[in-house]
Amino acid sequence: xxxxxxxxxxxxxxxxQRVTLRCSPRSGDLSVYWYQQxxxxxxxxxxxxxxxxxxxxxxxxxxxxAQQFPDLHSELNLSSLELGxxxxxxxxxxxxxxxxxxxxxxxxxxxTRLTVV
Amino acid sequence: xxxVTQLGSHVSVSEGALVLLxxxxxxxxxxxxxxxxxxxxxxxQLLLKYTSAATLVKGINGFEAEFKKSExxxxxxxxxxxxxxxxxxxxxVTKGFGNEKLTFGTGTRLTIIP
Numbered sequence: 562x563x564x565x566x567x568x569x570x571x572x573x574x575x576x577x578q579r580v581t582l583r584c585s586p587r588s589g590d591l592s593v594y595w596y597q598q599x600x601x602x603x604x605x606x607x608x609x610x611x612x613x614x615x616x617x618x619x620x621x622x623x624x625x626x627a628q629q630f631p632d633l634h635s636e637l638n639l640s641s642l643e644l645g646x647x648x649x650x651x652x653x654x655x656x657x658x659x660x661x662x663x664x665x666x667x668x669x670x671x672x673t674r675l676t677v678v
Numbered sequence: 679x680x681x682v683t684q685l686g687s688h689v690s691v692s693e694g695a696l697v698l699l700x701x702x703x704x705x706x707x708x709x710x711x712x713x714x715x716x717x718x719x720x721x722x723q724l725l726l727k728y729t730s731a732a733t734l735v736k737g738i739n740g741f742e743a744e745f746k747k748s749e750x751x752x753x754x755x756x757x758x759x760x761x762x763x764x765x766x767x768x769x770x771v772t773k774g775f776g777n778e779k780l781t782f783g784t785g786t787r788l789t790i791i792p
Contacts (some may be wrong), residue, residue: 563721594779594780596780603782603785604785619779639756651722665729667780669714669721670721671720
């Protein structure tokens with residue numbers, strides 16, 4: 562058990578709909594990362610939050626957004642869903658240290674499998 | 679920008695044989711390199727990491743990897759394959775300091791032949 566909790570584990574929804582994926586990081590971890598794993602694009606970084614602030618952005622569509630709350634949990638919102646958004650979405654968390662120069666390992670949750678029909 | 683290339687999307691080895699999964703990296707700064715394993719319907723688990731200390735890194739489940747700067751490689755090996763090693767393996771890279779996103783390779787699916 563990595564200590565990172567993602568809910569729900571599975572989600573089936575129709576095209577055009579909006580869903581919210583939730584991630585609870587390891588206790589005290591300040592950084593949360595979202596990744597998308599799909600057959601055609603592999604594992605891709607979407608976005609990172611550090612202590613409530615957006616830290617880095619990757620290949621995240623404009624239809625997608627995320628936020629990190631004061632209790633450090635994070636949500637990834639996916640809207641106007643398309644068939645191609647079907648994928649496994651991972652959350653990872655790292656670092657209890659506030660120094661950006663101190664490397665700490667990223668721990669991954671089990672993922673949320675999103676199926677758009 | 680950092681990137682990794684995994685050679686061979688599928689590798690099959692016999693039980694008890696050597697496992698060798700290849701990863702080459704490209705980085706403009708000293709990289710941190712990782713190998714993750716993903717079992718079916720599960721998340722990613724860290725096998726081992728290189729963070730500029732020893733070039734030969736030992737990980738969990740008997741795996742190890744050697745960082746070779748001259749070859750820009752970080753190949754994963756295990757002397758004797760076990761059936762439980764069947765999984766997908768991902769090489770990943772990040773910049774040589776903390777709290778940076780991981781850039782993953784395309785993955786190698788390892789099949790163990792009984």
